[in-house]
Amino acid sequence: MLDEADVPLTIGNLIVRMYRAAGHPEDVWCYEDVQRLGEADRYRTLILSMVRSGELVRTKSGSHYVTTAAQALRRVQTYFTVVALRSDPAPDEWIIVACLQDVAVHDDQWTLLPTEEDWSRYGDTFLAVSAEQAVEAALSAWTDDDEDSSEEPEVDIEGDAPMAPEDIAEAVRLSQLAESLHIDPTDLDEAVHEAAARYASDVCNATGTVDDEVAADEIYDEAGRQAADGVNNGSVYRQVSYLVAQYGADQTEEIIRGAAKPGAAGAAEAE
Structure with a gap:
């Protein structure tokens, strides 16, 4: 869930908003107010219960950040992590290993993904409306990377690098x-x-x-x-x-x- 400035809300932020929406807008302005009134544990239990039941789904940002299922359904696009193998002898030959929706693969997990001799492994996250479009975007991006690297030095400022x-x-x-x-x-x-x-x-x-x-x-x-x-x-x-x-x-x-x-x-x- 994001606030008006596109900043991820923590569970604590979400508790404050839920408590204010429940009819206490003048009493609660921060998480400390909720704790003072003795309601923090009740709302935290409710949120975690919603997460376990599927009414809240975890996002790619990490386990402490949540978004409602209704919001996820309203999105035109969602994140897909695409993993593929490319033949070293025949670069035009690809095998799609996985296309996972709302799943982020971390650096320490890449070693667990399948690989084969004479095949190079590719993986990245793409914003798309379907798995098919995500795979198409992945193959296009990886092919474009080859073309760009042959023409001029590649510059990547790591603007989308994953964060802990x-x-x-x-x-x-x-x-x-x-x-x-x-x-x-x-x-x-x-x-x-x-x-x-x-x-x-x-x-x-x-x-x-x-x-x-x-x-x-x-x-x-x-x-x-x-x-x-x-x-x-x-x-x-x-x-x-x-x-x-x-x-x-x-x-x-x-x-x-x-x-x-x-x-x-x-x-x-x-x-």
């Missing part, structure tokens, strides 16, 4: 901090571009294009495009998540506080 549950929790916390400091997405644009530029620098050094001004400019331009389209054009939560993944929570907090306008911290404390 503890990093997601830090991103939520720091997004709330940014909101309290009245941070606008434009305030974090430069920090995101600087993080992305590190990938361009690595590619230039690895491919020997560091001394080729034209080629290097193209690599940096591509990193900047990915930063703008994939991160900065989203919400503050999207930017903060990327910065947490790149720099860690402590440095990201320094960036957020440094981007705050003079007097914002005092105003936030007053609120």
Whole structure:
């Protein structure tokens, strides 16, 4: 479940919203209020019961984040993890191993997936309206990757890299901090571009294009495009998540506080 700023709600956040919706909007503003009134355990039991019964389904974000089944059904698109094998002697030959809806495969699970001699394994998550469309998108993306790599050095700023549950929790916390400091997405644009530029620098050094001004400019331009389209054009939560993944929570907090306008911290404390 996401709030108005597309920030994942924790079970604690969800309890607060359920309690307010039950007729107590003036009494409850945070999870501590629910605890003070002695209702937290009752609502937590209710939510976990709904999860076990299937009325709530877990999302790819992790076990602490939930979305209602009704919301899932209303979505036009959903996430599919596609796993496939590709023949090394005949690159046009593919075997689809699995296409799993609303399932995320973590790094430490890849070794458990099947493989065969003379076959390369591919896997990624795609947004699609059906399993068939997800497989089509996967094969298209993996084939396009081959074509792109033959033409020019590939730049990937890892804008969609999976995050550990503890990093997601830090991103939520720091997004709330940014909101309290009245941070606008434009305030974090430069920090995101600087993080992305590190990938361009690595590619230039690895491919020997560091001394080729034209080629290097193209690599940096591509990193900047990915930063703008994939991160900065989203919400503050999207930017903060990327910065947490790149720099860690402590440095990201320094960036957020440094981007705050003079007097914002005092105003936030007053609120």
